[in-house]
Amino acid sequence: MVQQEHSLSYLLELFGMITSQPLPTANGDIDPSNNLQLKPHLGQILRSRRVRVLGTAFFLATLLIYIFYDPSVGFNFEYSAVNTVHASESEFTGSKCAESSVDWSRFAYTQYVTNTEYLCNSVMLFEILHRLESKADRLMMYPASMHPDSTSPSKESQLLLKAKKEFNVKLMPIEVQHRVQGDHENPATWADSYTKLLAFNQTQYDRVLSLDSDSTVLQHMDELFLLPPAPVAIPRAYWLDKPYLSSQLVLIQPSAEEFKRVKDSIDGAVSGDFDMEIVNNLYGKDCMIIPHRRYDLLTGEFRSKGKHETYLGNTYEEWDPEKVFKEAKFLHFSDWPVPKPWISTPENTRNDNQPKCEIAAQGKEDCRARDLWLGFYADFQKRRKDICGFAPQGHKPRGIENIERGPPRGAFVPQL
Template sequence: LFSMALQFLRSRWFYSQVPAEDAVGPGFSSPKTRPSLSEVMSSKRFRGVASAVVGLLFLTLVVHNSDRISAIRSLSSSPDKESSQVKSVAGQNDVDWSRYAYVQYVTDSHYLCNSVMFFERLDHVGSKADRVIMYPSSMLDSQATEGDTVDAKLLISARDVYGVKLVPIIVQRRQSADPTWADSFTKLLAFNQTQYERVLSIDSDSTLLQNVDDLFLLPPTPVAMPRAYWLYPEKEILSSQIMLVTPSADEFARIKAKIDSAGKNDYDMEIVNTLYRDSALILPHRPYDLLTRTIGGDHTEKYLGNDEEVFDAVAVYNEAKLLHFSDWPVHKPWLDSPPDLVQANQPKCVVNDDAEDCTARDLWLGFYTDFRARRKRVCDNLSSEKTSDTGRRS
């Protein structure tokens, strides 16, 4: 491009050479000759054209390498090297979001309310993917326009207000000492939602803090899960609190076979680890799977992934996208915990520069206060119901 511009200048740019007195007589005009290369390059016209050519070259370079520039920016801003595969959804206007869905599973009224709260959060953060709720068929006919029970009204509200698709199911139950964990087998029906290319199954005892639609754009894989960082590396297992699933008949057949042969103390987490621990794509737990008790100081080095970075509860919270309630023996946030139990297990204040710092404690207490306030606002009648302690999942 540069040489073409130079040739253009030399072929059209002439000047009058000053003749010697004995070479030109009266009445003759001076002959026109081509300038030398150095003369062309020192001219103002050349500098102007050269600047335009350089600008055009730079613009061409940017256009042809925009994807690489974007990737570099993404890598430089990533808090965890594993998240480099996660693409931002910003500007992804050509994505057919109807191929993807968030899937919630419900086994009773309490988890139904949690799931509706989760869909409210999806709506709040502007998620574009479909929303599906799998619920006991006894709660509501999926085509019903009105209901006379709290469960039915909540399901209709989820459908009409938050655009949730209702999928009635038969709850997957097994003989076990803990019915809540046994009911969690229902979660694995996500592998059978073959009407979608990909689904995200997220436990409803969580608070969605930021949009996570970007996970749907990860490289193809049967399942993607984060490590259970609070157990790692002593126990190298995956967490089923958030699972990116590629539904298929073959994978669901494998899941179902494992459910049928599972032992009395085997649950969804054990099943998916047996099948996928060595083959799953690893989601970065930071920022996609933060436990509330980590804010209180438990397993902070494991969450950060190193022993050099100083744990900053506010910074960790601000970068987190999903917060999972796990503070046993403190009960789940929709259940009442005795005040002395809360006080004994809440994060402790620390003294920094002769001043008391209660930031972690205030954040932690705020998680529970916010959850209860949203539960009352979204679910109304369910918020005041007294229940036994069944919310012990980590």
């Protein structure tokens, strides 16, 4: 700093000495009496020694200032892109700054498998996450009776190996948590759904995101793993009249203590209590809420002719099926009485229950909701054939006859 001030002082002194000199005469000599002479013409000025010296001095001054200037002396401001990221933005929207330092091996998307049909669904879901380049691990809990054996011709073995080799899925054999209840009217699919709750015991991870496999992932959801700590984070079942949580997507912090609570609830479950009821009983008043909009969209929403206020979360927004689809990240198939997408749907059932075209402004027909809805099912069936080699089932799976008596528990029955 002292050296810098000395250099600047010297240059200012030199500049003052130079500017105090009288103008030269026509022959280039200095005459003190010319201090008050008439202004010379431009050619005289440019040829004068004074101008040459001034130009050289100005160049040297600029060079020295550039060399010795320290910007921290008079302007002390440090900018850090990382520090400017708000917690809500970095933790929930998955900003690049926050994600760059994340150890993604601490997190996992989880699937549970109880039979061959749901094994295919799980492989399909993991294929999407792989294609979307999600960063978290992928964990499949599958029945120990299935074997990922390369020498076996069984479809189960082939699908397990496909998941492991092609989609980087970690395989974990488990015992299916099946509980037969006394009234014998509960579909076996729900009785097996206790298996989903084994996700609470996956303590090798800090957090796991459990997804129902009768769904489609539209965008990866890695940002959910970065939410503030909570034993459970879950969306609301927005389609029900009563306040209830949806177990179709559950973000879990596994621990021995929480798993014991869940296991005790399974052992003490009364008739009609399955995974959804247990989660609500344990965490209904003490959980973090994930927005259902984007993260828990039902296919039945596209069939409803209501105002869609419960899904949109307000009364002023106009329903736009394309906009809703584009912003959604997780789509769950729920269209009673239309069966799940891996089951063949009679043409009359599909025609009677598909979304109806509407008359938009200026009398133009709007069929976007119908086309999207039909596309959901067509896409699922195509991927099922491409990935698993399965065609839609023509028979009723175990328990489906009970479902057809009426809407299943927690079903979305749209206003048609």
